[in-house]
Amino acid sequence: MRNSEFDPISEEIFKSRLRRARAIVVLAFAVLIIQLWLLQIVMGPGFRRQSENNRMQLRDIPTFRGVIKDRNGEMLAGNRPSFDIYVVPSEVDDNLMLADRLGELIGMSPAVITEKIEAAYRRSPFKPVSIKKDISRDELAVIETHRFSLPGLKVEARPIRHYLFGSLGAHIIGYLGEINDKEIKSGQYPHNKAGDMIGKAGVESTWQEVLTGISGAESLEVDAAGRTIRVLSRRPPLSGENLWLTIDRDLQSLSEEILSEKKGAIVAMEPSTGRILAMASSPSFDPNLFVEGIAHGTWEQIVRSEGFPLQNRVLSGQYPPASVFKIVVALAALDKGLIDQKDEVLCPGIYRLGDYQFRCWKKHGHGVVNLHRALVESCDVYFYVLGRRMGVDTIASYARRMGLGELTGVGIGNEKPGLIPTTGWKLKRMGVPWQAGETISASIGQGYVLATPLQVARLISAVFNGGILYRPQLALFIENGRGEKTRLFPPEPERELGIKPEAIALVKKSLIGVVNEPRGTGSKALLKDALVAGKTGTAQVVRLEKDRDEERDGQEDIPLEFRDHAWFAGVAPAEDPKIAVAIIVENGGHGSKAAAPLAGALFKSFLKARE
Amino acid sequence: MFDRRLLQNFDWILLLLLVILAAISVANLYSATYPTRSTGGAAILQRQIYWFVLGFAVFLLMTTFNYKSLERLAYPAYIVSILLLLAVLIVGKLTSGSRRWLSLGFMAFQPSELAKIAMVIVLAKFLAARDEFMEYHMRDLLKPISLMMIPAVLILKEPDLGTALLVVFVSVSMILFEKIHWKTFVALGVTCLGSLPVLWLGLKDYQKDRLLTFLDPDRDPLGAGYHIKQSKIAIGSGQLWGKGYLEGTQTKLHFLPEQHTDFAFSVFSEEWGFAGSFLLLALYFLLIIWGLDIARNSKDKFGSMLSVGIVATIFWQVIINLGMVMGLLPVVGIPLLLFSYGGSSLVTTMAMLGLLMNISIRRFIFQERGGIGQ
Structure with missing residues (x-):
């Protein structure tokens, strides 16, 4: 050792x-x-945060958007579940196999799926990546049966907007779209965040704040595999409130049916309140297309398609009111005391001003007419004379009193004010003085005069409701989830017309005559059971070489886009009106033929339903 | 041969350190297996306790004979361990791509663990065998280096990079306790650096991957980098006082990989914070310093070199494991001595510590017999 x-x-x-x-x-x-x-x-605090991030997952609890109902409680816009497919990249065994099988089941290219999963894997492998939204019921069934052979796959249900009747009331209801950066920054959408769908048009947009729910949130503790261990905290979602509209679904449906295959607009209103019963604009669209965020191509296609379906012609279509405007001129003249019912004018079918000739629609004239006959038979010459005597500025001041040339404040869409010209307006706008001939055109609602169907409906309502101009309304009341009314919308009288009652009474009588008397232009709106009153109009689209002639059925020879627009504005029953309508059929020809019968059908159906 | 003097000289400090570490280890293992309690976690804990019992038995057994008798057994033990290493390459159980385990029917063990001890003993014998002081030249080192390379290469073949590296590190540490001629030293150093590219080529892809990931942790945060990232989050999020026992979220929610084996320290560190980790490190530090003291106090060179080899084994395992879980060293898969789950390694460790105790107990024997004053 x-x-x-x-x-x-x-x-x-x-x-x-x-x-x-x-x-x-x-x-x-x-x-x-x-x-x-x-x-x-x-570095402890940073790592502590990272461990919390590992541990906690914030998840939104989706909320339900308030539903939209008609005045009778019929649901127009509700919610339905959308089944969305997600893949959790970290749980996928074999990416290619999953993509192959899944692609076959839901009709998607496996390459696209593979790419999505791989990109997500690099980003955040535990976070589900959306593969396809809103799969069909059939696809759902197939997926559920193959669930076991598809590891990593998740199907989640989420409420999305559903318009029960497709395009019904599309222009009123509007549509949804994904909130954009500008809208988020604007602060007008405090309850919404990126990715949310918000109302972009119609009452969906106007009442966004009421309809939108406030989504809840859950803070979950998850393990490394993304499984939920427990709920740490939870804020329940708040559903949106329900909106009851003033619309009557049946009348709305009929209005749209009547307008199908045509271009034009119908608005029906409760004359005594200003509440809108129906508002149809044709062509229309299906707002369900927008529910998931519309593809740019589809959007372009809709916007560009023939007839501008997204435009709500009721409030943004500006048309010459034509003979309907005679109501305004007549009331102005009577109120001013310029005429009485006995004053007569000879209508030879033509009115001369200097070198110009202004024709009456009736080639050979109406003969001697007083105000009543002139309204009933819609004599142009009578109103040429009246217009000349009053001057355009007087007419304009009355037109404005009756709500023309200004926004009605209905609160949806891209409302247009129309146009009521004055001498001052012309000078300022064009730099040249008003011409006497222009007064002639204006006195029969042509020339520069423009009005929207909604303005016309409001005007005719005011004539028959005792002279009160109401703000048109679409919202009836708002109701919370328990069915309690949380907000009512009483009628909003804006102003009185301030026209002598005798004058109004005379005009009313004449408007009853339009429909009910022989040779009245609105006779096609005549009903057996109710006294209908109204006024037709035929708006010239282009100044035609030939004379316009009621007897001449020549409109068929004219290319469609140059044919006249047909107007009808009226009420029923005249003695105690329940409904007022304004109808325009673009390029429909004469109001007496193309618009008056439509009004008759609407009145008939509406009044019958009320019995 | 176990007389009263031996009992008087019993190294209570060493035993105390062991018992404290074993207790902390079991408590920590309870927490590390807590989330899998229902799926085999409890069995793991139970088995580890059995291993500790067996370990302490082996520990005590290793103190019963005079360690000097090991000198005679050095080469036979070495040869047996080499044969077992060869056997494991041929008939070893293949688990997750490597052959490390030899089945004995009733139990499986890793021959590389035996090789670790045999290597230390054989080197201690070789280094203690010199009569007089002499500087080591290249030809003197051929034998110890060959003794080291045989098991190292065989273990690398399994493949078990961590253990192979450990054998090399421990052997080199022991050799460096001798005075080596400076020319030889430089020559060996250059040879080592020169052989690095060769070693690189010999590595498996996953091993290369781990090394690359160590150099650039963001290379693949979910593959090789994931473990180390989650381990650092676990340790770092413990902050000063820790999240509390059984409250480690990284552990409980499985973000931490291999939490009862290689990453056991991360579990502890998450729950006990800097304060607890500091204390644990202090225990290991004391154990190593104490071991070096035993080496110093041993009155024969074999005992000293054996102690040095054992301490070096402890030191490198602790440093490599802790460096790895803290992100200072690449992931090589060396468990934390006395702390990670694993029977084979625990029994080996306890055997080595038993030998250390053996040397410690007998520190005064030669002084008395030879009458040499201190």
């Missing part, structure tokens, strides 16, 4: 080696302690 013992030099070296070893150990542990200190003390 001697050879194992230390000789002195070896022992000395060994001792010095031990000292070095001790120093190395101290150094090594110092490095470890420093690293621990860096990790836990210096």
